[in-house]
Every structure is written in structure tokens, then in C-alpha cells.
Amino acid sequence: MGKRIINFKLNGVDRDEYVMDNQTMVDFLRKQMHLTGTKRGCEEGECGACTILLDGRAVTSCMMLAVEADGHEIVTIEGVKQDGVLHPIQKEFIDKWALQCGFCTPGMIMSALSLLSENPHPTEEQIREGISGNLCRCTGYAKIVEAIDSAAKIMAKEVAK
Numbered sequence: 091m092g093k094r095i096i097n098f099k100l101n102g103v104d105r106d107e108y109v110m111d112n113q114t115m116v117d118f119l120r121k122q123m124h125l126t127g128t129k130r131g132c133e134e135g136e137c138g139a140c141t142i143l144l145d146g147r148a149v150t151s152c153m154m155l156a157v158e159a160d161g162h163e164i165v166t167i168e169g170v171k172q173d174g175v176l177h178p179i180q181k182e183f184i185d186k187w188a189l190q191c192g193f194c195t196p197g198m199i200m201s202a203l204s205l206l207s208e209n210p211h212p213t214e215e216q217i218r219e220g221i222s223g224n225l226c227r228c229t230g231y232a233k234i235v236e237a238i239d240s241a242a243k244i245m246a247k248e249v250a251k
């Protein structure tokens with residue numbers, strides 16, 4: 091199987107990395123980049139645990155080849171905190187107790203980021219739709235929806251300042 095160099099931006103940093111032609115993005119991130127915040131669950135695009143941002147849009151990294159990142163921008167959960175400060179979505183997940191085991195949490199947060207960048211004022215129904223590709227076996231979703239709604243309101247206030 092072939093190997094090639096790709097050039098892409100990972101969590102704000104330009105990178106040139108060797109990747110195998112058949113390597114999935116989730117494996118590349120976890121094994122080669124040692125970014126283990128991106129979780130590997132079903133590996134068939136169903137659970138959302140592996141969700142990352144590709145050019146700002148939520149994608150399941152188990153369904154993407156690493157070579158597809160060439161020329162694009164990738165953000166993982168490790169790149170969400172800025173200058174040591176938690177993103178409002180991360181903070182609200184903690185403050186609203188929106189996680190238990192935490193396995194789904196990175197993917198949920200990446201989907202929430204994608205949703206709020208497209209729709210800063212989502213209804214509850216739109217939040218539920220936005221995370222419909224992310225499965226949580228622990229929380230029952232109510233706290234997750236509450237956390238995203240609260241983060242959206244905090245972010246809207248920050249923009250209005």
C-alpha cells in the first residue's frame with residue numbers, strides 16, 4: 091500500500107505528514123498524531139464518537155481517509171480550547187453536567203461547534219437535529235441539549251458586546 095505526504099492545517103498549525111493511502115483519519119489522528127481525544131467507536135459512521143471539523147464542518151473521521159485532508163483544515167477536540175481557556179461549549183458541558191463516561195463528549199462538542207457556526211441561535215429541535223449523528227449511552231441527551239443551548243446564548247452575548 092502506498093504512502094504519501096499531505097499538507098494540511100491541524101488545530102491551527104501547518105503540517106506536512108506521511109500518510110498511508112488506506113489510513114482512516116481517526117487512525118491517523120490517534121496513532122500518528124497522538125490526538126486521542128477523537129474516539130473510535132463503531133467505525134462505520136453511526137456513533138459520531140470520531141467527529142472532527144473538516145474546513146469547519148463536522149465529519150466522521152472513521153469514514154474519511156487521511157489523504158483527504160490534503161489542502162484542508164482539520165480541528166480536533168484538542169484544538170478547541172484557545173490560549174488555555176475552555177470554549178463556552180466545553181465549559182457548559184462541564185457546568186451543566188452534560189457528560190458521564192465522556193466517551194461521546196468530544197464528538198458531541200465538535201458537532202455542536204459545527205452547528206453553532208452555521209446557526210448561532212438554534213431552537214431545541216435544531217440542537218437535537220445537530221447532534222442526531224452522535225450517540226450517547228449515558229446521559230439521555232437532555233443535559234447535552236441544555237449545555238449547547240446555554241453555550242449558544244453565552245456566545246451570542248459575547249458577539250453582541
Ligand code: FES
Binds near residue numbers: 138150153
Ligand atoms: S467511530 Fe466514527 S462514527 Fe462511530
Ligand code: FES
Binds near residue numbers: 189190193195228
Ligand atoms: S457520556 Fe457516556 S456515552 Fe455519552
